[in-house]
Every structure is written in C-alpha cells, then in structure tokens.
Amino acid sequence: xxxxxxxxxxxxxxxxxxxxxxxxxxxxxxYGLAALGFAxxxxxxxxxxxxxxxxxxxxxxxxKTDIVLTPERIAPDGNASPEEITxxxxxxxxxxxxxxxxxxxNAGDSLAVRQDFSALVDRLAVxxxxxxxxxxxxxxxxxxxxxxxxxxxxDLFLKRSSPRSIPFRIRAGxxxxxxxxxxxxxxxxxxxxxxxxxxxxxEQDGVPSVFVTSKGxxxxxxxxxxxxxxxxLLAGDVADFESTPLKGLIVTVPExxxxxxxxxxxxxxxxxxxGIIRRVPHxxxxxxxxxxxxxxxGALAALVGSLLTMLVTGMVAxxxxxFAAIFLEEFAPKNRLTQLIEVNINxxxxxxxxxxxxxxxxxxxxxxxxxxxxxxxxxxxxALLILPVVIIAARAALRAVPPSIRSGALAVGASRxxxxxxxxxxxAFPGMLTGxxxxxxxxxxxxxxxxxxxxxxxxxxVPSSTTDEATALPVLIYSWASNAERAWxxxxxxxxVILLALLVIxxxxxxxxxxxxxxxx
Amino acid sequence: xxxxxxxxxxxxxTGDGADKAQALVYPRIDCKDVSVFYSGKQAVFDxxxxxxxxxxxxxxxxxxxxxxxxxxxxxxxxxxxxxAKVTGEIFMDGENINSPEVxxxxxxxxxxMVFQKPNPFPKSIYDNIAxxxxxxxxxxxxxxxxAIVEKSLRRAGLWQEVKDRLAQPGTSLSxxxxxxxxxxxxxxxxxxxxxxxxxxxxxxxxATARIEELIDELRKRYCIVIVTHSMQQAARVSQRTAxxxxxxxxxxxxxxxxxxxxxxxxxxxxxxxxxx
Numbered sequence: 001x002x003x004x005x006x007x008x009x010x011x012x013x014x015x016x017x018x019x020x021x022x023x024x025x026x027x028x029x030x031y032g033l034a035a036l037g038f039a040x041x042x043x044x045x046x047x048x049x050x051x052x053x054x055x056x057x058x059x060x061x062x063x064k065t066d067i068v069l070t071p072e073r074i075a076p077d078g079n080a081s082p083e084e085i086t087x088x089x090x091x092x093x094x095x096x097x098x099x100x101x102x103x104x105x106n107a108g109d110s111l112a113v114r115q116d117f118s119a120l121v122d123r124l125a126v127x128x129x130x131x132x133x134x135x136x137x138x139x140x141x142x143x144x145x146x147x148x149x150x151x152x153x154x155d156l157f158l159k160r161s162s163p164r165s166i167p168f169r170i171r172a173g174x175x176x177x178x179x180x181x182x183x184x185x186x187x188x189x190x191x192x193x194x195x196x197x198x199x200x201x202x203e204q205d206g207v208p209s210v211f212v213t214s215k216g217x218x219x220x221x222x223x224x225x226x227x228x229x230x231x232x233l234l235a236g237d238v239a240d241f242e243s244t245p246l247k248g249l250i251v252t253v254p255e256x257x258x259x260x261x262x263x264x265x266x267x268x269x270x271x272x273x274x275g276i277i278r279r280v281p282h283x284x285x286x287x288x289x290x291x292x293x294x295x296x297x298g299a300l301a302a303l304v305g306s307l308l309t310m311l312v313t314g315m316v317a318x319x320x321x322x323f324a325a326i327f328l329e330e331f332a333p334k335n336r337l338t339q340l341i342e343v344n345i346n347x348x349x350x351x352x353x354x355x356x357x358x359x360x361x362x363x364x365x366x367x368x369x370x371x372x373x374x375x376x377x378x379x380x381x382x383a384l385l386i387l388p389v390v391i392i393a394a395r396a397a398l399r400a401v402p403p404s405i406r407s408g409a410l411a412v413g414a415s416r417x418x419x420x421x422x423x424x425x426x427x428a429f430p431g432m433l434t435g436x437x438x439x440x441x442x443x444x445x446x447x448x449x450x451x452x453x454x455x456x457x458x459x460x461x462v463p464s465s466t467t468d469e470a471t472a473l474p475v476l477i478y479s480w481a482s483n484a485e486r487a488w489x490x491x492x493x494x495x496x497v498i499l500l501a502l503l504v505i506x507x508x509x510x511x512x513x514x515x516x517x518x519x520x521x
Numbered sequence: 522x523x524x525x526x527x528x529x530x531x532x533x534x535t536g537d538g539a540d541k542a543q544a545l546v547y548p549r550i551d552c553k554d555v556s557v558f559y560s561g562k563q564a565v566f567d568x569x570x571x572x573x574x575x576x577x578x579x580x581x582x583x584x585x586x587x588x589x590x591x592x593x594x595x596x597x598x599x600x601x602x603x604x605a606k607v608t609g610e611i612f613m614d615g616e617n618i619n620s621p622e623v624x625x626x627x628x629x630x631x632x633x634m635v636f637q638k639p640n641p642f643p644k645s646i647y648d649n650i651a652x653x654x655x656x657x658x659x660x661x662x663x664x665x666x667x668a669i670v671e672k673s674l675r676r677a678g679l680w681q682e683v684k685d686r687l688a689q690p691g692t693s694l695s696x697x698x699x700x701x702x703x704x705x706x707x708x709x710x711x712x713x714x715x716x717x718x719x720x721x722x723x724x725x726x727x728a729t730a731r732i733e734e735l736i737d738e739l740r741k742r743y744c745i746v747i748v749t750h751s752m753q754q755a756a757r758v759s760q761r762t763a764x765x766x767x768x769x770x771x772x773x774x775x776x777x778x779x780x781x782x783x784x785x786x787x788x789x790x791x792x793x794x795x796x797x
Contacts, residue, residue, distance in 0.1 A: 334603050404640035408703070410601060412653035412710055413630030422652070423642055 056490030152487035206254030234266035305470030312379020321390030357449030393435020579759035633707030639699030641691030697728025
C-alpha cells in the first residue's frame with residue numbers, strides 16, 4: 001500500500017499558508033486588544049487620579065463652638081439694622097476668635113500671638129453667621145452654635161497633606177518630669193524611630209518639628225538626648241501628659257519653609273483633640289459660591305450658571321437643529337444650494353470652539369449689546385457651537401429610517417408632512433435625542449468660548465436668571481486650577497468630578513431614552 | 522359584448538351579469554403615451570395600456586424593463602423621487618390623474634399600493650390598519666374603526682391569525698403575514714385600485730400561494746395591477762398580461778393568449794426562457 005496521496009487540503013504548502021493566515025489573524029487581534037487595553041488603562045488612570053485628588057476635598061475641618069452673641073460686639077453703635085450687622089464681620093470674627101483663644105490661657109496676650117492665632121480661621125468665614133443674625137436679629141444676646149471652616153493651611157495640615165507629617169507613638173514607660181520654664185522632660189523615652197526619621201530628613205533650612213500631644217496639651221521637642229528628651233510646652237498643661245501613651249507627630253518641613261507656624265500647629269492639634277476642630281463632610285462645596293479662600297469656596301454659582309447656560313443652549317440648539325435636519329433631509333430639494341449648505345454644516349462642526357467665542361463677543365455683545373458674562377450669551381454661543389453636531393446627528397437618524405416606511409405611509413394616502421411626522425420622526429427620535437444630548441455634553445465641557453464672552457468673572461452670587469453674571473463649571477475649573485495655593489488642588493479635582501458626574505448622568509439618560517424608545521423594523 | 526376590439530374586452534366578466542359587464546367594458550385606468558424620465562434619462566417609452574376593473578393585470582418583463590416604474594405612475598409615487606418626470610395621460614374615471622391639478626395624496630387614497638418587501642409600520646397590528654382611515658377621516662368613532670380593521674383583516678385573510686393579538690407590533694408577524702397586513706392596510710382606506718409591486722418576491726412558496734389566493738379573492742372587488750418576475754405567477758393570478766422590455770410595452774393581451782400564442786417574437790423568447 002502506498003501512502004495516501006498528498007491531498008491539496010493537507011499539503012505542506014497549504015498548511016504553511018494556513019499557519020501564516022492564522023498568525024496574521026492572531027496578530028491583528030493582538031493589535032486590537034493592545035489598543036483597547038491602552039485606552040482602558042488611560043481612562044482608569046485618569047479617573048482614579050482625579051478621584052484620588054478629589055478625595056481630599058470630600059471632608060474638611062471646621063471649628064464648632066458655642067458663642068454668645070453679645071450686642072456690644074455685634075452692634076457696637078447700637079445700630080442693629082441687617083445691613084450694619086452684615087457689615088460688622090469684624091465683630092463676629094472677634095467673638096469666634098476670642099472664644100477659641102480662651103482655650104489657651106497660657107499663650108500670652110501679645111499682638112503677635114493674637115495675629116498668629118487669627119490665621120486659624122479666615123475673617124470671611126463668619127460671613128454666613130453674620131447673614132444669619134441679620135436675618136434673625138432676635139439671636140442677638142443668645143448663645144448660638146457656630147460652625148466655621150478653619151483656614152486652608154490648618155485644614156491641609158490636619159489632613160496630613162501639606163506640610164506632610166508622620167505620626168508616631170511613645171509607649172508607656174517614659175517618665176515625665178517638669179522641666180525648666182514650664183517645659184517637660186521625658187526620661188528614658190523610646191524615641192529611636194523619631195531619631196531615625198530625623199536623620200533621614202536631614203537639616204536643610206532648619207530642623208523638622210516634632211510634637212507630642214495628649215488631651216488638649218501639645219509640646220514641641222527642643223532637645224533630643226540619649227537619656228532624656230526635653231519638650232517645650234506650646235498649649236495646655238503639663239499635667240495633661242500624665243496619661244501615657246503619648247501621640248507624636250513629626251512635621252517633615254522645617255518651620256521657616258511652611259505657611260503654618262509651630263504655634264498654630266499646636267493650637268490646631270489641641271483644638272482638635274478637644275473636639276472643637278472636627279472633620280465634617282465638605283457639603284459647602286455644593287452650597288457655597290466662589291471665594292478667594294479655598295475653604296470658603298463652593299461651586300454652586302458655577303453649577304447653576306452651567307445649568308442656566310445649558311438651558312439656553314438646549315432650547316435654542318435642539319429645536320433648531322432638529323427642524324433644520326428635518327427640512328434638509330425630508331423636504332429640501334437636492335440642488336447646488338442645499339449641497340453647499342450641507343458642506344458648510346460639516347465644516348462648521350470642525351471649527352475651533354474659540355472662534356465661536358469670538359463671534360459671540362463681537363456679534364452678541366458688540367452688535368446686539370447683550371449683557372456680558374450672562375448665561376444667555378454663553379448659551380447662545382454654545383448653541384451655535386453644537387448646532388452642526390445636532391444637525392448632523394439628526395440627519396443621520398432620519399436617514400437611518402428605511403425609505404420603505406415613508407413609501408408605506410405615502411401609499412396609504414399620507415401627505416409628505418404626515419409621513420414625516422407620524423412615521424419617520426418617531427423612529428428617528430431616539431437617534432436625534434442621542435445626538436442632541438451628546439452635543440449638550442460637549443457644550444457643558446466647553447471653556448474657551450465662555451472665556452471670551454466674559455463668563456470667567458468672579459461670581460459670588462448664585463445667578464437667578466439667564467441675564468445675571470455667571471460662570472460655568474469648566475471655567476471654574478480653569479480659574480481654580482490657576483490659583484497658587486495647594487488647597488485649590490483637591491477643590492479643582494472635586495469640581496472636575498462634579499462635571500464628570502453631570503456628563504455621566506447625561507450619557508445615562510441617552511442610553512435610557514434609547515432603550516425606551518428604540519423600535520426595530 | 523364587443524369581442525372584436527382586443528383592448529376593450531374584459532375576460533373577467535365572462536359569465537357575469539350583463540349590466541355589470543356593460544359598465545365595465547371600458548377600462549378603469551387608461552394610459553396614453555406614458556413616458557418616464559429619471560434625471561433626463563428615459564425609462565419608460567410611450568406606454569399605452571388599459572387596465573380593467575375586477576380583474577388582475579400582470580406586468581411582466583426582465584429586470585430594469587420599466588414595469589415597476591410604470592406601476593408607480595398609477596398612484597404618482599414617482600413624484601416622491603427627485604428628478605423623476607412623467608409625461609403622457611393616465612385617465613381614471615375620465616380624469617387625467619397625471620395632471621398637476623390632481624392631488625397625489627387624494628389619488629393614493631383611491632389607488633392603494635403593496636410593496637416588494639413587506640413594510641408594516643413599527644406600530645401595533647391595529648394601528649397599522651387604522652392609520653389610513655384615521656388620517657382620511659373615514660371613521661367617526663372607535664367602533665367604526667374597529668369594524669374597518671376587522672373587515673380589512675378578514676378580506677386580507679389575516680383575521681383568524683391575529684384577532685387575539687391586535688396590540689402586538691406588526692413587525693412581529695412572519696413575512697407572509699406582514700405582506701397580508703400590508704394588503705389589509707391598503708384595503709382599509711377603501712381604494713378602487715390596488716397596485717402590487719412584486720408582492721411575493723421575498724416570501725416562501727407557501728406564503729406566496731396564500732397571497733395568490735388572496736389576490737384571486739380580491740379580484741372580485743378591486744382592480745388589481747401586479748408586477749411580477751414569476752411568469753407562473755402571472756399565468757396563475759392574472760387575466761391580462763402586459764410584457765415590458767427595455768422600457769417599451771411589447772405586447773399585451775389576455776393572459777392565456779400571451780402565454781400560449783404570443784404575437785411578438787420577444788414575448789415568446791421571454792416566456793419560454795430564452796432570455797431575461
């Protein structure tokens with residue numbers, strides 16, 4: 001018997017071709033997977049980086065204390081009109097500060113110390129309290145609970161984000177002796193870890209500060225010997241240290257190179273351990289308007305401004321785009337003119353957004369004299385910007401409706417109008433809406449055109465109509481991101497998260513609408 | 522009855538009452554020198570063709586011979602195509618329906634059409650039928666509409682199959698059922714003429730047989746013009762046949778005559794399968 005003849009299906013050549021083809025298939029699949037993987041990785045990286053940064057702004061530190069609204073402070077001239085009360089921020093501020101300062105009887109009462117202490121809470125932080133009292137003058141003379149945010153430096157320090165600080169513990173066993181000048185000496189403390197850390201940090205521009213705290217008392221390390229460590233008491237009483245173990249904190253940046261002083265750190269730590277400074281959810285991010293102080297700033301004005309702008313954009317761009325698309329697709333004759341219009345619509349979709357901003361600035365502000373910085377103008381400009389996108393999407397949706405539906409309607413005696421509005425439009429509607437909402441999502445994220453029409457202004461009032469001064473979320477991100485203070489970083493990220501959340505909501509709406517209304521044929 | 526003039530003879534009437542026959546000797550639709558141009562290119566050349574009531578007229582011919590285009594002249598569907606131009610006269614009840622004064626929308630309510638691919642609206646079975654009567658204001662109330670829907674579905678032979686699921690989408694039916702739904706939809710607006718453009722070309726043989734039965738049934742009430750690719754179908758369902766070739770009407774006559782003794786050589790070649 002001979003070997004079976006080499007069939008064409010199994011010949012060496014055929015198998016080789018097969019191998020090569022399979023290798024090409026695999027290679028192609030790999031390219032696809034690699035591209036997808038890279039895109040996914042970038043997305044996850046971006047989102048988690050923003051979320052990580054924004055997580056710093058989820059909570060913040062406030063001072064919560066009871067104060068008595070003495071009339072002498074609040075209305076020193078005896079004038080208790082709401083305007084005077086609101087203007088007298090200094091009076092409220094002094095009340096709060098003195099209340100807090102009363103916790104540190106040993107601090108001394110020099111002007112320098114008071115000024116140092118004042119930096120714990122910014123003056124403007126009491127403005128909501130002043131407004132509340134102005135609305136309810138009956139509160140004067142009463143005791144009220146106030147909650148004011150601490151200044152951004154203190155907040156960042158307490159969150160251990162800037163300057164960075166490393167916690168440590170001193171186990172029981174160290175003996176505490178009162179030192180000279182109100183200080184204290186720890187005998188035989190186990191401070192090897194502190195020593196190692198300090199050595200590692202080095203001594204550039206000064207020595208890092210080391211604090212120990214217990215209850216309301218805070219002391220700073222002044223000399224670290226082999227047998228004993230000498231501490232200088234900054235806040236509270238030596239007696240408080242009797243209860244060991246003690247908690248410690250190494251602030252890695254020397255005092256001369258940070259904005260928060262050792263004394264302020266001591267006060268903040270003491271107030272925190274007494275429960276006066278506490279960490280609360282940062283809801284003011286959504287309830288307050290812009291401010292020059294990060295701890296007082298919120299995104300409400302920009303959020304409302306963005307929504308008002310979107311309202312105008314949607315009301316202009318969606319009907320206009322859809323009707324233009326219906327006309328062009330269903331009724332317009334196909335001639336040179338409509339072809340020209342079509343080409344230009346496609347070109348408009350590719351025009352950089354800043355050009356639309358220029359158009360808005362010259363035409364809407366210059367020629368028509370509409371108010372600057374208003375959501376009305378912003379909305380109109382953004383409507384122009386997304387109009388081509390809406391038209392193109394709506395036309396694609398109309399084109400996707402099979403012509404047989406139109407013929408069917410016409411054949412039973414429907415007019416062209418009836419065929420379009422009874423049959424074609426309901427089928428094209430989900431697609432049109434998708435395009436419209438995606439266009440809106442693009443408009444929501446636009447910054448450049450809004451900058452040009454002045455919506456970058458500092459807005460401290462929530463806009464109540466489309467002609468009020470307003471700003472928008474992406475512009476707020478832009479202006480906060482260009483601020484120098486570290487505290488703006490998590491705030492900016494938090495606004496980005498809000499913006500992303502809005503975009504996600506819009507996209508979810510798109511998906512849901514499409515699921516609900518999509519009909520197959 | 523005048524049997525000498527070929528064009529005035531309606532074979533469907535043999536055996537029917539004489540008075541009715543007398544009234545229907547004259548064509549329901551009479552086309553005179555109809556030509557169609559697509560963007561200047563002529564697709565149909567001077568077609569003159571009578572269509573009789575209560576009978577089926579089949580238009581046959583190879584692809585691209587202009588038979589569908591000609592069919593679409595009869596309800597002015599060519600108006601909806603950009604660049605299409607129809608010349609000539611098409612008389613229906615003595616009125617030239619090709620004249621610009623005639624409203625094509627009104628015309629289409631009298632001349633129904635069924636398409637090659639079943640195209641029910643993506644709505645319920647009920648709404649598919651009810652749409653036409655609704656927009657033409659044929660009904661006063663819901664009961665009347667229900668009656669029209671039932672009657673139309675019965676005439677289309679679909680009632681028994683769908684009477685319990687009128688609220689289901691028309692697109693959920695099978696291909697053959699969808700096509701009968703489309704026929705019911707056309708009937709619902711009480712047309713006088715029904716145009717069918719290859720109504721069975723996307724159906725299987727069983728569904729085709731049902732449609733053919735239905736056409737035979739509908740013939741008793743309507744004037745039907747059907748375009749078909751299948752010569753067997755033309756032979757089965759039609760009383761008269763017109764053969765188109767390259768945009769020209771080559772020959773027309775009684776179906777029996779066309780298929781047994783065509784006068785033209787081209788007709789014979791086509792029906793014997795020598796081309797096409």
